[in-house]
Amino acid sequence: MAKWGEGDPRWIVEERADATNVNNWHWTERDVSAWSSERLRQLLLSVQVEGPEGACQLTDVNKLEGEASINNRKGKLFYFFEWQLKASWLGTSCSGVKYRGTLDVANLSDENDEDDLDISVCLCKDQPSTPLLDLMKRSGIKAVRRVLGEYVRELKSDFSQGMILPTTDGQKLPAPELTTKNQVKTSKTQISTNVKCSSGPAACPSGGCIKTCSFSLKETFQTSADELYRTFINQEFVQVFTRSAATVDGQRGGRFQLLDGSVSGDFTELVPDQRIEMRWRFRTWPSEHYATIRLELEDHGDETELKMECRGAPAGEVETTREGWNRFYFQAIKQTFGY
Numbered sequence: 001m002a003k004w005g006e007g008d009p010r011w012i013v014e015e016r017a018d019a020t021n022v023n024n025w026h027w028t029e030r031d032v033s034a035w036s037s038e039r040l041r042q043l044l045l046s047v048q049v050e051g052p053e054g055a056c057q058l059t060d061v062n063k064l065e066g067e068a069s070i071n072n073r074k075g076k077l078f079y080f081f082e083w084q085l086k087a088s089w090l091g092t093s094c095s096g097v098k099y100r101g102t103l104d105v106a107n108l109s110d111e112n113d114e115d116d117l118d119i120s121v122c123l124c125k126d127q128p129s130t131p132l133l134d135l136m137k138r139s140g141i142k143a144v145r146r147v148l149g150e151y152v153r154e155l156k157s158d159f160s161q162g163m164i165l166p167t168t169d170g171q172k173l174p175a176p177e178l179t180t181k182n183q184v185k186t187s188k189t190q191i192s193t194n195v196k197c198s199s200g201p202a203a204c205p206s207g208g209c210i211k212t213c214s215f216s217l218k219e220t221f222q223t224s225a226d227e228l229y230r231t232f233i234n235q236e237f238v239q240v241f242t243r244s245a246a247t248v249d250g251q252r253g254g255r256f257q258l259l260d261g262s263v264s265g266d267f268t269e270l271v272p273d274q275r276i277e278m279r280w281r282f283r284t285w286p287s288e289h290y291a292t293i294r295l296e297l298e299d300h301g302d303e304t305e306l307k308m309e310c311r312g313a314p315a316g317e318v319e320t321t322r323e324g325w326n327r328f329y330f331q332a333i334k335q336t337f338g339y
Helices: 033-045 132-158 225-233 235-242 315-337
Strands: 028-031 048-051 054-073 076-093 098-109 119-123 212-221 255-258 263-271 275-282 291-299 304-314
Touching: 033 054, 033 076, 033 132, 048 132, 054 098, 054 132, 076 132, 098 132, 119 132, 212 315, 225 235, 225 275, 225 291, 225 304, 225 315, 235 255, 235 315, 275 315, 304 315
Parallel strands: none
Antiparallel strands: 028 054, 048 054, 054 076, 076 098, 098 119, 212 304, 255 263, 263 275, 275 291, 291 304
């Protein structure tokens, strides 16, 4: 069975040919992977610690894999980075005996705070036990956390310059809002536990029949109803939060296809800033079978409550469909736009 989002290529909306970005509306990206790689290497190799046991320092960066980018939409900057790091360290005891070991950082990313980093230190296999290992665990890990935190701070200060462009009237927007974890608030999607299934199998256009179920979800987004409404029906927005090419005709009767063709359907009713109804299907479903999706938006000023109801999902696909909507729509929108 195909998985949601599997194999989706990265997609970013480009700036206009004249290098303008009217009112900072379009999604623009700056790739800072090369700078990040070099800066991380410099910072790690600057780590040195001393103690009663002797002294230790990082001597080489053996693994530095990942990417980093800065994105701007409507005057807000979002930072995406993910790195896996491995370094070698050399310890010298008070008596002059040298020991070698390794240090690993598995999860340096925009989703983790400095204190949440998973950093491990060990001796090389051929090295005998030494108190220097305790020094690295006690002080070396703290020093690495500090320099990695410095990298994140530099990323958010040095490379934000020029990301926010003048508006159409030549005025500059206020200083960009630096997001913390992209301003995503940890919240749990409210899921209806009352999954209702039809008493009889539903007829399929192909001539067969399937049993269908319905379920509902509820989520709150830190944005206005009009902006959230556009996020679902505007092709540019959909391509950004799914990070894949999409076709979205945002009008009644208009068709949509996203996530590399995994999801498709058409809009059956659109009430601006209030309601979206669509026929919706996942490609592994029985041929030509569609569920009915209804999205109700309730504006509460600085936040919008979204109620989603799905009717007609194949009984065996309810959990996958529910998880997919939560992960590839709701959470993807929050993580991408900071809603």
